[in-house]
Amino acid sequence: MANVLEIIKNEITQDYYKNNFPNDGQRFVAWYMRNIHLLDQRQAKDAITDGANDKQIDAVYIDEDEQKIYIVQGKYYLGESVDATPVREVISAWSQFSNLAQLQENANSKLKTKISEIATALEDDSYCVCFELITTSIFTDAAMDDIHSFQTKLSEEDDAELNYSTQFSVVDKQGLEDAYSCVIEQTNPTLNHTIKLEAGKYMTTELGATSVIVAAMPLKECIKLPGIKDGSLFQKNVRQSLGINNTVNKKIKKTINDPNKCGDFFFFHNGITAICNKIEECGNGEFKLYGLN
Template sequence: MYQKIQSEIQQEYYQTNFPNDGQRFVAWYLRNVHMRDRNQTRHDITDGPGDKQIDAIVIDDERNIIYVIQGKFIGQDKVDSEPLREVLSSWVQFRDLDLLQQNGNDRLKAKLVEVATALEDDYELVFELITTSSLTQSAEDDLAMFQQQIANFEENDDISSSIDLVDNEELQRRYDMALETENPFIKHKFQLISGKYMDMEVGGTQVVLAAVPLTECLKIPGIKDGSLFQKNVRQSLGLNNAVNKGIKNTLFGDKHQDFFFFHNGVTAICSKMEIHDGTLHTSGLNVVNGCQSLTTIYSCSERVKKLQETYVMFRFYEIPQRDRADKISISTNSQSPVKPRDLRSNDKRVLNLKKLYEQRYPTGLFKTKRGEETPADRDPKYVLDLADLGKYLISWHSQRPNIAYSETKIFDKYFEQLFKREYQPEDAQALNMWMHSIKCCWSAENPLGLNETLLAMKAYAPFHHLYAVSKCFAIMTKESERVPSPSVCYRQAEQKQVVDKIVEIAGLTLNMALEAAANEPQPQNRVFSPQNWIKTKNCLAGINFAVNNYFLMLPSMPGGGAVLQTLKEALIIPRENFEYRWAAD
């Protein structure tokens, strides 16, 4: 891996944007493992004078995880405990964010504002030491001790945190897994122990029951990145979940050999499995019950490596049928209660909307399940995902794009407000079409010349772009307190052939609002954080002002009078096509 990375960081992007190989290594990791784009990577790097042993911070809003990264790019075979102590130091400093922000460099200060907001939403903290070497034996002992200290500390702590070692072997594995992120297909071999497994057929289905050593669990690919749990109804609930704390207590206690009896077991489904010479070969492996257990075991890896005669029950089922696998996933999740947001895809209001949408658009598809594939005969322009629709609704109808980044809030806290009505498929498709046009502006070519910091936030800033589109219609119709119909807006803009122009104006005004906010004076020891600004209500007032100001200034621009007249014909719609916003706060 060292030679591979050394070669790849010679590319122009790494050489131009980062001053040394240490930063380039961390940037390579962000790009190739965390799948950050070019702009996000530059803004995630905090390395430099005053970095407080923190080389980068990645906030993953999809998984609700904050990654705090320390990198050591060295060609040696072994590395001692010093990098681990730096990681532990950063963990200690995170106990006092105010002090850390006062003493950190400007890039770190900006990221910590975003970190504070994420911690308020109960994000998990994961400290990653990434290195192209492996640890010495003494360093491995220190890692085990640090993991236990953090586990003990969390007993009275609201913040869930862990330390992960990404050494040369793990780096290679994560890199390989990242290549398959879009369509993960996991193959894995389990070494079965004679006398501790049973192979049988039940109801025409091959079943293997096995007592698997916990040490073998650490070798299963796809635990940390979640790809192993693709068919599960939920991902990890965090290490401070009550059940997961109990699992940790057992692992670090003197009753670890009773783990097999304390635990309900892990259910795994495979598209195909075979036993040869005591080895179980699985293809298309997915864990549908046991996500919490395996992620907790993985977080205590150094402790687990030392446990002898400690097992967990695995139930392997050969289930190639997708619908049957989904039913098993839901039915087996009883150890931790399934929250409503985990099963929204089966809500009768969602299923009704799916029926109406697909009847209205026969070549389209309303995707209600995560990972659902699109048949080749469907028109991509008429494919709409439930998760995306929730974000569109809260941005347009609730006028709260600052919440759209959080699927947890949309499908738990605000689900009743967003989906209580029988939503018209024409409005759903109109929002879909507006977003298709908006996403074209967020490409690498950056046709609107958007600020780099906006491009680094394309996981959530495009929803502010959609919000700005709605404000263009509301402000020009002088209905700033109400929300226009998406389908009427799109139909009228399409008839006047100004869809792209309206999207352009909305994007430019969003850019203006960000730059205006960045130029406002900040309190002492504080720096402006675009990522935090975009998640607050303050940004909405800034966007409103920018949209209003743009139309006021348009007549003074060259040819602006004629443009304004054309836009008025499209943007002014009948007042009966407005309604009050849907409450979401």
């Protein structure tokens, strides 16, 4: 794989980044939100709060599935090292979180909206506020001292009064390499699976040059498909994985658990369309699916 810094430098020259963000600093943060947090173009643009009166907060992303609120500060710098200044900017942002109303004062319009969303999310005491400091360089020893001190302070801090926990992580040049490699590995797996279909409840045909199986399968067999939990099964779906806590899936769960409705679940469901690179028929209703998604 090419050096991640070269990838970033090349990709932030694309029209999406050039047309939506005025400088390389914002483009870098947007790249990070898209390629590490896996946001789509609209979500990444919506997350960016950098600009005048940004209160040292470059981006905000609320992950409802993981119940985490990401507060991102980015430093796009191609020099040898970054000093402690951005670390202190993160600490400044953190210090204002105990009073969101005050933080919202004089904030830019995008950040004001995000702070309102944060306040709503924090009404649920299961959320964690995750401060992320990202850079294309490496931190000086002095900066690392400040980072470790802040992380120690957070680990010792009693968050009971705030009703939420707090984390602080840093992603430097090597961290970007590791995170990007990890995401590439997770989002481009080869998923193979064998299914066993009941006689009389499936048919095989060809549409054009494509082999097709139409089948009625028990839900308990459907959930055995690989890649559901980590979302990799949905990597080519334009909506990606919906996670487990969205409104649609909550209602599906409610239907399954309702003794008066669960028997008719097959008729309530829209069905599942899955594609793969190859189907191998093994006999007796057994099929091997290669490159499933």
